[in-house]
Amino acid sequence: MQTRKGQEIEDESMQIIESEIGSHTFNEMEWPIVRRIIHSTADFDFARENKLLFHKDAISNGINALKNGCSIVTDVNGVIGLMNKQNPKDFGNNLICNISDPSLMESAKKAGKTRAQMSMRVAEKEIDGGVVVVGNAPTALLEVMEMVREGLVKPALVVGIPVGFVSAVESKDELSKTDIPFITNIGRKGGSPCASAIINALYKLLRQGIN
């Protein structure tokens, strides 16, 4: 929910982005998503050097799953913190982030995994048919891909847009070569504001009846 003033600021921002973006190759479902990322980061690289990549079924799959009340599993609380909470409330989507679960530290140590990896393992039930959103930890993204390969889960959509210097590029490159419905990007940049912008934009498309 926004005040009228807040909405005016958003509208003006979107107009500035439209006037500065120049030519791009995104289609009419992809562009509102990329535009919202640029709005959240003030970084046009997400349409250029760090370009977004969309699996052909990603947007429609994601929208349908959200509409049908799927769970949303995130790697960090920051993704949830930046989401518009009215959306999951209205469509009955559970928001799940296990990273701060006190028991996770111990089980991660035992398994020689990062907490981020373990936080995905324990969300197996919700990931299956759900929307996975990785904004921070490449290891979480790699773990979800591994769970798909093991035949344990079939997510409706994997948003994989971790940021960083170690494994982020590689994990996103790997995701972009799978047939998992994905939204990802090229390069090191990304992060939870990008991840939540994608989810907020998907809900906007859903409310507009686009899928």
Add this chain to the structure above:
Amino acid sequence: MQTRKGQEIEDESMQIIESEIGSHTFNEMEWPIVRRIIHSTADFDFARENKLLFHKDAISNGINALKNGCSIVTDVNGVIGLMNKQNPKDFGNNLICNISDPSLMESAKKAGKTRAQMSMRVAEKEIDGGVVVVGNAPTALLEVMEMVREGLVKPALVVGIPVGFVSAVESKDELSKTDIPFITNIGRKGGSPCASAIINALYKLLRQGIN
């Protein structure tokens, strides 16, 4: 708290940043803060085009206030979501974010303010002597500066690093010309990962006994 594997990934990232940064003008207290922002965003612009700016007393003031158990007031929950929670727990810092308070919408409308502005107004007591962290809303930052001008509050530190196309640049430019102890940056970029990176880095300096 991190697993050993998580710490290794962080160490490797920091080494990559050190090897790629080249020459810069930050001093030995500023650089760990800038480096952590680059670590969180994979964006070297925060040392260049969108350079961080530090008031001369900002870091020492911030560290001292945190050590003495001040409150931390943020504009969005995303900043809190990305913070290492063990730190405020250990040093007794209350984390305050009023943006989702249901009563805020109504009072903001009445006052013709954004929710972000109103969320700062209602935190007057905690802002006085506290650390303010604005990662998203320029209007929140402008409101805090207004509250200082009105003589209502004297924050120990204002971290003003909102992102965006409308008023972000101007609000940060204005902050950088005040004598409020500030950490801010040039340009449109910024956001809650930058904001929380700054706070996490301040706690790290505090734990190292630097101030």
